[in-house]
Amino acid sequence: GDSVTQMEGPVTLSEEAFLTINCTYTATGYPSLFWYVQYPGEGLQLLLKATKADDKGSNKGFEATYRKETTSFHLEKGSVQVSDSAVYFCALPSGYSTLTFGKGTMLLVSP
Amino acid sequence: DAMVIQNPRYQVTQFGKPVTLSCSQTLNHNVMYWYQQKSSQAPKLLFHYYDKDFNNEADTPDNFQSRRPNTSFCFLDIRSPGLGDAAMYLCATSRGRGQPRDIQYFGAGTRLSVL
Numbered sequence: 628g629d630s631v632t633q634m635e636g637p638v639t640l641s642e643e644a645f646l647t648i649n650c651t652y653t654a655t656g657y658p659s660l661f662w663y664v665q666y667p668g669e670g671l672q673l674l675l676k677a678t679k680a681d682d683k684g685s686n687k688g689f690e691a692t693y694r695k696e697t698t699s700f701h702l703e704k705g706s707v708q709v710s711d712s713a714v715y716f717c718a719l720p721s722g723y724s725t726l727t728f729g730k731g732t733m734l735l736v737s738p
Numbered sequence: 739d740a741m742v743i744q745n746p747r748y749q750v751t752q753f754g755k756p757v758t759l760s761c762s763q764t765l766n767h768n769v770m771y772w773y774q775q776k777s778s779q780a781p782k783l784l785f786h787y788y789d790k791d792f793n794n795e796a797d798t799p800d801n802f803q804s805r806r807p808n809t810s811f812c813f814l815d816i817r818s819p820g821l822g823d824a825a826m827y828l829c830a831t832s833r834g835r836g837q838p839r840d841i842q843y844f845g846a847g848t849r850l851s852v853l
Contacts, residue, residue, distance in 0.1 A: 661841070670744070670828050671781070671844040716780060724769070724793065724835045726842060728780035 629654040629721040633729035636714075640707055640736050648702040648732045650691075650717035660684075660693055660700040663716040665731070671716065674702075707736045741765050742845035744829050750851045751819050759814040759848045761829030769835055770812040771842065772804060773828040781828055787812060788835060816850075824852045 634649040652660065659678045663671040675684035677693035677700065684691050691702045700717060714731045721727040743762045751757040761770065769788050773781035785794045787806045801823070803815040816823055826849050830842040 663844075668849075670742075670847040671830075673841060673843070676841065720836070720840075724771070724786050724788075725783050725795075726781075730780055731778070 629658075629719060629727045631717050631719060631727055631729035633715075633717050633732050635730075636733040638732060638734050640734070642709055642736055642738050643706045644736075646702070646704040646707045646711075646734065648715055648717075648734070650700045650702065650729060652698050652700065652717070652719055654698075654719055654721070654727075657695060658719045658721075660691070661718045661726075662689070662691055662700070662702050663718060663728075665714045665716065667713070674715070707734070709736045709738055712736045742829055742831055742843050744827075744845035744848050746848060747846065748849050748851070750853060751816075752853050753821065754818045757816050757819055757850065759816075759827050759829075759850070761812045761814070761845055762810050763812075763829075763831045764810070765831055765833075765843065766809060767831035767833050767843075768809075769832045769840075770806060771830040771832075772802075772812070772814050773830065775826040775828055775847070777825075784814075819850070819852045821852050824850055826850075 630653045661676045662674040664674045675686040677684040680695040682693045717729040718726045771786040772784045775781040784798045806812045826847045828847045829845040832840045832842045834840045
């Protein structure tokens with residue numbers, strides 16, 4: 628079945644550091660890929676998406692490129708802020724209605 | 739402007755006492771979902787409605803039920819909450835299912851505590 632593997636956290640960075648959160652997937656075909664973010668005590672927000680191979684999704688300074696050769700969708704940001712502290716979930720549509728999520732990666736950014 | 743609204747944000751109930759969580763949407767989406775998210779885990783789909791058609795996940799306990807009286811509202815009923823049902827409950831909506839454009843939009847969640 629479909630699966631998503633994310634790097635384990637927490638990832639601890641200082642403000643203005645470079646961020647990479649790795650995500651790889653196993654799926655049939657070439658599904659859309661998503662990054663969702665969950666701020667403390669909140670629901671999930673769609674951060675960015677890519678619908679086909681080589682697409683780059685971007686939002687709020689975050690980027691991720693859909694790489695079918697490596698079945699990856701790594702999340703990057705050039706300079707993190709304290710306000711980026713949250714849990715990040717990589718996800719793909721699975722079956723007719725389900726989103727398959729990775730386990731989530733907590734990011735902690737200190738001033 | 740909130741598009742998927744969950745009430746209440748925090749709910750405390752007693753062991754075995756029925757509880758209802760509510761979700762409303764202003765997106766006029768056809769599909770509404772309920773997820774359960776336990777601490778430090780990914781959300782887990784409980785069930786979803788496509789319009790009035792109810793779709794239960796195979797491993798969702800019978801203790802969990804749902805109602806969708808109209809397009810805008812959907813309710814999660816827990817008939818006899820146990821301590822293990824304490825979690826964040828997330829409502830989500832999407833325009834359709836199975837297409838790349840059918841992105842799921844989530845509410846802020848209701849955190850349920852069971853005493």
